[in-house]
Amino acid sequence: MRPAGPTFWLLDARTGWRTIGPAGDAPPPADDGGIAFDAVHGLRLQADPHGPRALTSPDGSLGRLVLPDFVAADGAARLFTLAPNPPYLRRFDPDSGMFLPLPASGEPGSGARDLAAPVAIAASGRNLLVADRGSRRVVVFDTPTLSLRAVWEARDGEDHPVPPDHPQVWDPVSVDAGPAGAYVLDAAHGVVYRFRDPIGSPVIIRPAGTGRWRRLVVDSRGYLYLLAEGEPRLDIFRPDGEFVRSTVDGGEVADRFDPPLVIADHRRRIHVPAGLLTSCPSVTDTSGGGTWFDTSTGQAAVFADDEWIGPTHFQKKGTWIGGPLDSEIYRCQWHRIQLELNRLPVGSRLRVSTYTDATERRRDDILALPNALWAQVPDLIGPPVQPRGPEPRTPTGDMAVLSREGRFLWLRLELHSDGYDTPAVVSARVHYPRRAHLELLPAVYSADDAARRFLERFLSVFQTQLEPVEHLIRDVAGLFDPDAAPPKMVDALASWLALPLEGDWDTDQRRNLLRTIAPALRRRGTPYALRTYLRAYLENLTGLQLKDDQFPHLVEGYRERNHIWLTGQDAVGGRAAPWSSGKVARLQLDRYATVGKVRLVSTGDPDRDVFHHYAHRFRVIVPAPWVRTAADERALHRAIEAEKPAHTAYDLALLTPGIRIGHQSTIGLDTVIGAIPRTRLACQDDTTRAPSRPPSGRLGIDTVLSGGTARRRDRRVPTPLDSNVTLL
Secondary structure, three states: OOOOOOOOEEEEEEOEEOOOOOOOOOOOOOOOOEEEOOOEEEEEEOEEOOOOOOOOOOOOOOOOOOOOOOOEEEOOOOEEEEEOOOOOOOEEEEOOOEEOOOOOOEEEOOOOOOOOOEEEEEOOOOOOEEEEOOOOOOEEEEEOOOOOEEEEEOOOOOOOOOOOOOOOOOOOEEEEEEEEEEEEOOOOEEOOOOEEEEEEEEEEEEEOOOOOOEEEEEEEOOOOEEEOOOOOOOEEEHHHHHHHHOOHHHHHHHHHOOOOOOEEEEEEEEEHHHHOOOOOOOOOOOOEEEEEEEEEOOOOOOOOOOOOOOOOOEEOEEEEEEEEEEEEOOOOOOOEEEEEEEEEEOEEEEEEEEEOOOOOHHHHEEEEEHHHHEEEEOOOEOOOOOOOOOOOOOOEEEEOOOOOOOOEEEEEEEEEEEOOOOOEEEEEEEOOOOOOHHHHHOHHOOOOOOHHHHHHHHHHHHHHHHHHHHHHHHOOOHHHOOOOOOHHHHHHHHHHHOOOOOOOOOHHHHHHHHHHHHHHHHHHOOHHHHHOOOOOOOOHHOOOOOOOOOEEEEEEHHHHHHHHHHHHEEEOOOOOOOHHHHHHHHOOOEOOOOOOEEOOOOOOOOHHHHHHHHHOOOEEEEEEOOOOOOOHHHHHHHHHHHHHHHHEEEEEEOOEOOEEEEEEEEOOOOOOOOOOOOOOOOOOOOOOOOOOOOOOOOOOOOOOOOOOOOEEEEEEEHHHHOOOEEEO
16 A cells, blocks of 8 residues: 555564565575674674674584583583593583593493594583484583483384494484483484483484484474584474474574583683582673683683684675665655664674665666665775774664665665674664755746756755654653653653662663553552562563562561560561560560670660561561572662661561471462572672672571482382482
C-alpha cells in the first residue's frame, strides 16, 4: 500500500537486511562481498579464513565463539588445559600461578589414567572429559578431587563394545557439555553420544544427512553445532538431530553462546582473565586485566619485542548491497539514510552510495553497474589513533540521498579496515519521500530542472535540522514513557519523581526502576511501595524477573513483637527471652545480667522496653545469594533509606538457603530450600562480599562432609566422589 506520508525502510537483523539476490533476506555466500551478519554486532567484515575469527581457527574455538578445544572450565571456574606435550593434562594452580600437571594423570600410556593422543577436553559440571583419539576412548575425571570417574571405552556406531583396532570402532574427536549432560562426537560414523552421567548408558543422536564433522559444540538449548570436515561450514541441528540450517560465519549464532572466558592466539597461548587467577575464581569479576600463558610449559607467556602480531582477524574490505527497496511512489525522491554503527575502529572506513531506478532490476544488472551510476556521499572515517581514556562515542551516519528520482532504491555499503578489527553496522533507516521546502516556494523556482535540483538539495540541509524538532513535537508523549523515552530523558523522569538512580546503572536498569515503581507512586511511604521499590533494585542486581509475592519480604516490628510473646523467639533468626529483655540489654539483676552484653540504661520503663524497641521498626528479608558484594548491599541500604518513612528504623537480613527448627523455620518468610551446599576450605575470605551475609563453612549449618550415592551395578553405595567439601 502506498504510504500516506514520510516513512522509512528499516534494515537490521530483526527485520532482515534484504541482501540482493533471489533469496531475499538470505545472507550472501561466503565468497560474495566479504560481508558477514553478526547476531551481536551487526553487519561487518567476514572473518579471515586463516585467522583466529574463522570457523576453522586452529584453536578449535570456532572463531572465538566458545572456549578453545584444549581448554576447559568446570562449574567452580577451575581451569584445565590440554598441553601439546606430555604430561598432557594440567590444572591451574593459583598459589604458583602456573598450570601444573595432574598427579598420576595424563602421561603417555595405556593405563586408565593415561592418554595416548588426546585431542579435546571439556567440563560438564564437575566432570572433566578428555577425548583420547589414540586409544579410542573418553576419560572422565572428577574436577575437585581429580579422581577417575569413568572410562568410556571403544565402541562401534551401535554402541557395542569393540577393541580399539576394530574396523568399525568409533573416532571420538570432540567433546562438549550441554543442558542434558556430556556429548561426544564420533567422526567415524557421524553420530553424537549423549551421556547423562559418567556410569550410565548413552543416547545416540544421529544428525540428519551424511556429512562428516570434526568439532562439536552445544548451546544452552541443547542444539548441536557441528563443524564440517575440510570446509568452513557449521551445521546446526535440534537436540533430536533434526537439521535446522548451516552457516559459514560464527557471528551469525554468537547470541546463542556466552563470550568465552579464555581465548587463544596463533601460538596456542591462552589469555586468562584476572577473576580466574585467584584461589576463589569468579566468572563475574569484571575488573579487567589478566595473564597470557604458554600451554606447552604452563607458565606465563613471554612476548618478544619484535614478535609478529599474528594473522589478521577479518578481511580488509567487503561490499554489501541491499535492495530493491520499493517506495510504491512514481518518481519518488528518496530523502536520507541513517546508519546506527556498533563501532568504527581506528583506520577503518565506511563508504555509502545509492542507486535508484523506475523499474526493479535483476541482481546481475545491479552488480554490473559502473561506479559512475552510484551516488556517493562523504565517507565515514574512524579515528587515526586510539584515543586515551574512555572509549569515544561511536559516530552515527546521517546523510542525504543524492540519487535522482526513482521508485526503487539500492543501498551499497563498502567496509574497509586493517584486518584486525572491523566496522559494524547495526541498522540502516532509509527515509522517503523527501518533502522538500521547495514545495512551499512559488512555482517559478521549480521551472528549471537544474535549479530545482540545486534548491531542493540546498534546502534539505535546513530541513534535516528542523525534522528532529518536528518529530519531537509529534512524539512528545513518548518522552514520558519509561520504555520509549531517550536515555537522557529517563534521568529527567527519575528526577521529576524524586527517584535517585545508581551511578553505575545502564539505561535498561533505569527504565526498569521507573517501570516497576510507577504503580506504587500513589502509595509512597507504605510497605507495598517500599517492597515494589526494592524489588526493582533486586531485579537490577540479579537480572531476575520477580513477582509481587516473592522477595523482598518486609516484617513490621509489631508482628515480631507479637511473635516473641507467643513463642519466645524472633520471627527471623535467633532466640530472645520472653518480654525481650535482651533487646535493649538493660542491666537488671536476676533478669538480664550477662557480662559483655548488658548496657547501663537509666531511661525509660523496663516493662515497656519491648514496645520501645519495636516501635516504628521493620525488617527487610532478602536472599543472601542475591546480594553478593559490599557494593550491592550499600545500594540496597541507599534504596531503603530513600523510600522508608523518615521516623522509622530498619534491619537488613540476608538469608542463606536452609531450614533450622527454632531458628529459621517460618514458612513463606525465611525458609528457603536450596541445593546441597559445597565448601572449599582453601578459599580465602572474599574482601568484596556483603558484610551482612552470614558466614559460610559452618559445620552442622551449611557444610556437609559427605552425602549422596552412586549407582554401581544396580546397587546404591556411598562414594567419596559425591563429597561436598573440597580440599585444595
